[in-house]
Structure formats: C-alpha cells, structure tokens
Amino acid sequence: MATVTYAGATRHYPGTDRPAVDKLDLEIRDGEFLVLVGPSGCGKSTSLRMLAGLEDVDGGKILINDKDVTNLPPKSRDIAMVFQNYALYPHMTVYENMAFALKLRKTPKSEIDVRVKKAADMLQLGDYLNRKPKALSGGQRQRVAMGRAIVREPQVFLMDEPLSNLDAKLRVQTRSQIATLQSQLGITTVYVTHDQIEAMTMGHRVAVLLDGVLQQCDTPRALYDTPANVFVAGFIGSPAMNIKTVALTDEGGVFGQMILPLTREQVAAARAGGDGKVTVGFRPEDCQLVSATEGGMPVVVDLVEDLGSGANVYGHAAINGGDERFVVSTERRSMPNLGETVFVKPRTDHHHAFHATSGIRLA
Amino acid sequence: MRHGKLPFVASFLALPIALYVILVIYPMLQTFYLSLTFWRGFDVDPVWVGFDNFTKLFDDERFWKALGNHAKLLVALPLITIAIALFFAFLLNVGGGSKGGVRTGVWGSKFYRVVFFLPQVLAVVIVGVLFQTVYRSDDSGLINGILTKIGLDPVYLLVNPSTALWAILFVAIWQAVGFYVVLFSAGMASIPAEIYEAAELDGASRVTLFFRVTLPLLWDTIQVAWVYLGIAAFDFFALINVLSQDNGYGGPDGATTVLGVELYNSFTKSNIGRASAIGVVLFFLTLTFAFLTLRASRRETVEY
Numbered sequence: 062m063a064t065v066t067y068a069g070a071t072r073h074y075p076g077t078d079r080p081a082v083d084k085l086d087l088e089i090r091d092g093e094f095l096v097l098v099g100p101s102g103c104g105k106s107t108s109l110r111m112l113a114g115l116e117d118v119d120g121g122k123i124l125i126n127d128k129d130v131t132n133l134p135p136k137s138r139d140i141a142m143v144f145q146n147y148a149l150y151p152h153m154t155v156y157e158n159m160a161f162a163l164k165l166r167k168t169p170k171s172e173i174d175v176r177v178k179k180a181a182d183m184l185q186l187g188d189y190l191n192r193k194p195k196a197l198s199g200g201q202r203q204r205v206a207m208g209r210a211i212v213r214e215p216q217v218f219l220m221d222e223p224l225s226n227l228d229a230k231l232r233v234q235t236r237s238q239i240a241t242l243q244s245q246l247g248i249t250t251v252y253v254t255h256d257q258i259e260a261m262t263m264g265h266r267v268a269v270l271l272d273g274v275l276q277q278c279d280t281p282r283a284l285y286d287t288p289a290n291v292f293v294a295g296f297i298g299s300p301a302m303n304i305k306t307v308a309l310t311d312e313g314g315v316f317g318q319m320i321l322p323l324t325r326e327q328v329a330a331a332r333a334g335g336d337g338k339v340t341v342g343f344r345p346e347d348c349q350l351v352s353a354t355e356g357g358m359p360v361v362v363d364l365v366e367d368l369g370s371g372a373n374v375y376g377h378a379a380i381n382g383g384d385e386r387f388v389v390s391t392e393r394r395s396m397p398n399l400g401e402t403v404f405v406k407p408r409t410d411h412h413h414a415f416h417a418t419s420g421i422r423l424a
Numbered sequence: 425m426r427h428g429k430l431p432f433v434a435s436f437l438a439l440p441i442a443l444y445v446i447l448v449i450y451p452m453l454q455t456f457y458l459s460l461t462f463w464r465g466f467d468v469d470p471v472w473v474g475f476d477n478f479t480k481l482f483d484d485e486r487f488w489k490a491l492g493n494h495a496k497l498l499v500a501l502p503l504i505t506i507a508i509a510l511f512f513a514f515l516l517n518v519g520g521g522s523k524g525g526v527r528t529g530v531w532g533s534k535f536y537r538v539v540f541f542l543p544q545v546l547a548v549v550i551v552g553v554l555f556q557t558v559y560r561s562d563d564s565g566l567i568n569g570i571l572t573k574i575g576l577d578p579v580y581l582l583v584n585p586s587t588a589l590w591a592i593l594f595v596a597i598w599q600a601v602g603f604y605v606v607l608f609s610a611g612m613a614s615i616p617a618e619i620y621e622a623a624e625l626d627g628a629s630r631v632t633l634f635f636r637v638t639l640p641l642l643w644d645t646i647q648v649a650w651v652y653l654g655i656a657a658f659d660f661f662a663l664i665n666v667l668s669q670d671n672g673y674g675g676p677d678g679a680t681t682v683l684g685v686e687l688y689n690s691f692t693k694s695n696i697g698r699a700s701a702i703g704v705v706l707f708f709l710t711l712t713f714a715f716l717t718l719r720a721s722r723r724e725t726v727e728y
Contacts, residue, residue, distance in 0.1 A: 113625060114625075115621050115625075134624075135621075135624045135625045136624060136625065136626070136627040136628070136629075141625065142621075142622070144622060146616065146618055148618035148621065148622040149622075150619060150623070150637065151619075151641065152640040152641055152643075161623075161636075162625075162626035162627055165626060165628055165632060166627060209622075213626075
C-alpha cells in the first residue's frame with residue numbers, strides 16, 4: 062500500500078546533451094495501476110528504473126509513501142520488479158526463484174511455503190514448482206517472474222514491458238490476467254510499455270512520454286477524447302488519428318471543399334502565432350463514408366485492410382495543392398474497392414484542433 | 425554420408441591424423457615399451473626387464489615423496505588460485521555496485537586488470553629466476569634484505585624442507601591468478617545484468633550476490649579452471665627445476681620433488697627405463713584426475 066511521487070525527477074546520462082528523463086512530475090495514488098507509455102527512447106524505462114533505484118537520479122526527488130527514497134539502494138525501497146526478459150535465476154527451481162527474496166529476509170520456512178504456494182496457485186504454477194526456468198515456456202517464465210514479485214507483497218510493483226517477449230495471443234491473455242491480479246491485490250503498480258493498446262486496456266491512468274518529457278497523464282478515456290497535444294493525439298489510438306496542418310479561416314480548418322468547423326475561441330487561439338494555419342485531426346473511427354452530394358472529402362482508395370469485423374481504408378486526397386494520406390475505419394458492409402473514390406466526412410464535433418506551431422490542443 | 429563426400433573429408437583429415445599418430449601416439453607407445461626395458465640410450469637394443477622398473481619405482485622413497493607433493497599441490501593450487509581469482513574477478517566486474525544503471529567494478533579496476541594479468545605474459549622460467557632473487561637466503565634477496573634491514577632474523581624459505589614447497593606454490597599461484605581472473609571475468613560478463621538487478625531488488629547484499637548468484641552461475645567455468653589447474657599441479661617441473669635446492673633436483677632432500685623432476689633426472693642419468701616408467705605413471709594419474717573431476721563436478725549446464 063503506497064503512493065509514489067516523482068518530483069522533478071531528472072536523469073541525465075553523462076556525455077549526452079539532453080536528459081533521458083526531464084523533470085518528471087507524477088503522482089501515483091495508492092493502489093493505482095499507472096502505465097508509462099511512449100515510443101522507444103522516450104525515457105519510460107529509465108523513469109521506472111529510477112524508481113527501482115537501478116538508475117541514478119540527477120535532479121529532483123522520488124518519494125514512496127511520502128518518504129524520500131532518491132538515494133536509497135534498491136533493496137531498501139520494498140519494491141518488486143518484473144523484467145522484460147524475466148531475469149529468473151537460471152540455477153534455481155521455480156519454487157526457489159519465488160522464495161529467494163523471502164529467504165534473504167529471514168522469513169520463517171513455513172510462511173515462505175504458504176506464500177509461495179498461494180502465489181503459485183494464483184498463477185497456475187503449482188505443477189512446475191520443481192522445474193528450472195529453462196524447462197518452462199515463455200508464458201510460464203513470465204508467470205514465474207510475476208510470482209516472484211507477488212510473494213514479496215511489496216509496496217509497489219514495477220513492470221518493464223513484461224509482455225513483449227510473448228506471442229500475440231498469449232500477450233492478450235496475460236494482459237487481462239495481470240490487470241485482474243493487480244485489482245485483486247490492490248498493490249500500486251507502475252507498468253512500462255511501448256504498446257498503446259496495452260496502456261489503454263490495463264491502466265487506470267496512462268502517462269505518455271516523449272523525449273524524456275511527460276506529455277499527458279490521464280485516464281485512457283481522457284487521453285483518447287481530449288489529447289493534450291499533437292503527439293498524444295497521434296500516439297493513442299489505432300489506426301492513428303488523421304492529423305493535417307491546413308489553412309485556417311474564420312469558420313475552421315480547410316480540407317479542400319470541406320471545412321472542419323472550429324469555435325470562435327479556437328480560431329482566435331489558432332491565429333496567435335499560427336501563421337494562418339491550424340492543425341486538425343480526426344480519428345479513423347470517427348468518420349463516415351458518405352455519398353458525393355453530402356459534402357465529404359473525396360479520397361482515392363490505395364489499400365483496404367480487411368479485419369473481418371470491419372476494415373481500415375487507406376487513401377489519398379489532394380488538399381490545398383498537396384497529396385495527403387488518410388485512414389478511415391468502415392463497417393464490413395461498406396468496404397470500398399481499390400482505386401475507388403470515396404467521400405469521407407468526419408462526425409460532427411469529433412475532431413480535434415491543435416495549434417499549428419506549438420502543437421498544443423485548442424480548447 | 426553422400427557419395428563422393430568421404431574422399432573429400434578424408435583428404436582433409438589425413439595430414440593431421442598422420443602428424444598426430446607420428447608425433448603423439450607413436451612416442452607414447454614407445455614410452456610404454458621403454459618403461460618395460462632397461463636402456464641407457466647408447467645400447468643397440470633395449471633389454472627387456474618386464475615390470476622391474478615399476479617395482480623399483482614403487483620401492484623408491486623419492487617417488488612417494490613426489491606423489492605426496494603432487495597430492496598437496498593438487499589440493500592447494502586449484503583451491504587457492506580459484507578462490508583468489510574469483511574474489512578479484514568479482515571485485516573487478518560487479519563488486520563496485522551499480523553506477524548509473526551499469527554494474528561496475530571497484531575504483532581503478534581497469535588498472536588492476538592489467539596488473540593481475542602481467543605475470544601471465546612472463547615465461548615460467550623467467551618467473552622462477554625472478555623469485556630466486558626474492559627468496560635468496562643472503563641479504564641481497566628481497567625478503568631477507570628487508571628482514572635484516574629492519575633487524576629481524578632472515579628466513580630460509582627454499583632451504584627449510586617444511587616451507588620450500590609452499591614457497592614455490594606461492595610463485596605458481598602468483599603467476600596463475602591473472603589468467604583465471606580473466607577467465608572468470610569473461611564468465612561473469614556473460615551473466616545478464618538483469619539477474620544481478622533482480623537479486624539486488626530481492627534484497628541481496630554483495631556477499632549473498634556472490635555466493636547465491638555469481639558462484640552457481642559460474643560453475644561451468646570454475647570446473648574448467650579446476651581441470652586446468654589440476655593438470656598444472658601434475659606438471660610443476662619448470663618452477664621446481666629453477667627454484668628448488670640440490671641444483672633443481674627437488675631439494676632439500678626431495679622435499680619439493682615432483683614426478684616431472686624425477687623423470688628428468690632419470691633421463692639425464694641415462695636411465696631411460698625408469699624415466700619412461702615415471703612417464704607412464706604420470707599419464708595414468710593425469711587421465712584418472714581429469715576423468716574424476718569431470719565426473720564429480722558434473723551438473724546441469726545453465727542457460728539464460
């Protein structure tokens with residue numbers, strides 16, 4: 062049971078000109094499942110390792126339960142971590158792997174036994190307790206790594222891309238298992254992933270990082286509905302949002318014949334320093350394919366991805382002199398053919414506007 | 425094997441096998457034969473004496489002294505060398521804790537790495553000569569020079585029968601440690617850093633880290649080191665020959681003699697039969713040792 066606070070935490074690797082993690086401010090509530098997400102090299106793993114004590118903190122502080130742990134060694138922080146490659150002890154059996162931390166803490170044998178067996182039951186590892194890691198499958202190894210963290214009953218769980226070495230189907234299964242387990246145990250969890258679907262499905266809140274800077278931290282729903290800037294808008298959601306920087310008029314952003322309306326305040330904010338342009342985005346799933354007369358934007362279809370339940374339609378349209386690419390999600394019934402021209406119309410009030418130069422959301 | 429492949433493979437193997445047979449197998453068989461003869465090397469034909477050389481050998485006090493010394497060396501050399509090398513390798517590689525997420529050795533580890541390895545590049549004989557001057561009995565020796573300067577009685581490490589072997593063993597360890605530090609360093613480098621991190625998060629101190637994680641994961645490498653050092657303990661000829669009393673004849677009074685020295689001596693005294701008999705004994709001893717070690721230390725190999 063613990064809260065975690067990053068207070069301006071900074072990590073600057075010697076010999077680099079830019080911090081890997083730049084003044085990270087983040088408060089994680091007791092029992093919360095927080096996901097750190099971002100493209101590779103954004104500093105999400107570094108942030109996690111700073112919390113674990115495996116990485117130096119060059120500026121700012123890290124608090125666990127309001128206690129400053131910035132300079133404490135990893136073992137004094139009462140945290141457990143699940144590594145991407147699991148980092149199981151290859152010379153120990155599954156049982157010994159899970160019991161190792163408890164043994165080092167001089168926990169009585171009988172209690173170790175109870176706790177290991179309980180965790181093994183929870184993770185369906187009961188039959189494998191006497192096996193060595195090399196005799197286990199990837200999914201089983203992953204569960205042992207989870208078990209090793211669970212038996213400790215730590216204040217905070219840290220997970221560093223624990224699913225990335227599993228195959229796609231197992232990943233989806235384990236994803237829901239981890240989320241269920243976390244809510245049962247109620248232990249504060251910080252989870253790092255590069256996969257935005259994992260982030261959206263598992264996290265109570267999601268923190269999006271780019272180049273070591275926190276972009277936005279909010280519930281998955283809020284990230285999806287009101288992305289704080291262009292990066293978050295493009296990163297969250299699959300397929301990615303259609304984001305274009307277009308000419309600005311009093312009514313809104315100009316997409317050829319179609320105008321995406323903006324409020325008076327948005328237009329005013331976009332004008333300031335925006336060079337007569339505005340960045341407008343709409344999600345592939347927030348559009349309709351309409352008939353030629355309904356005022357949609359004509360898009361020539363380049364590729365159709367048939368997903369069974371629906372389809373992603375990729376195409377291009379000539380807008381303001383340039384050739385722009387678009388993605389639209391459609392139902393299976395209205396799947397267009399290659400080379401066909403479809404008319405795309407975003408649903409009213411489902412588009413997002415950002416400042417053309419700063420990329421910040423226009424409220 | 426597909427048709428036509430056999431001559432191709434055989435043509436590649438023929439030369440090495442021929443060389444091996446002529447230069448290794450044939451002399452070995454010759455040794456076995458000579459060990460059953462009396463021969464001074466100048467006679468036309470060796471005289472067949474059956475197991476005479478062996479029975480004489482087993483009655484020889486010096487032979488048993490040599491065997492006893494091998495036993496001592498066999499225990500002490502691997503044990504001490506591996507212990508020291510493991511300790512240094514741990515300090516040089518992971519003993520410094522983690523700095524900025526990278527596990528490092530203690531301060532100055534790069535320098536020490538060079539220092540430890542330095543004796544390894546010297547020839548054994550050179551090392552022996554070097555330590556002759558260290559151990560010299562008069563005050564021009566390093567040890568006794570210092571001892572007499574500060575007013576203490578000189579020590580006669582190579583002259584005293586109870587210390588002579590250990591003084592020579594020290595030289596061997598001094599020279600060997602560097603190589604095993606490098607060997608163990610390579611072994612430690614192949615252990616993923618994440619395992620150390622996991623152990624650290626689990627609450628392991630440096631000592632537990634060493635005994636519970638590093639050591640078990642290095643077991644294969646240690647086993648190899650044990651075999652190497654054991655075989656070295658069956659040799660020891662060069663150091664004894666350079667350092668021991670009685671003109672290198674395992675002195676004082678056979679206190680430091682080993683089979684190699686006995687063999688060499690029989691040979692120089694033109695007793696080829698006895699020399700060959702010792703060679704045969706040494707051959708079977710080494711073989712038995714290698715077999716036993718590999719048997720005893722067999723464990724599952726570790727995979728990461």
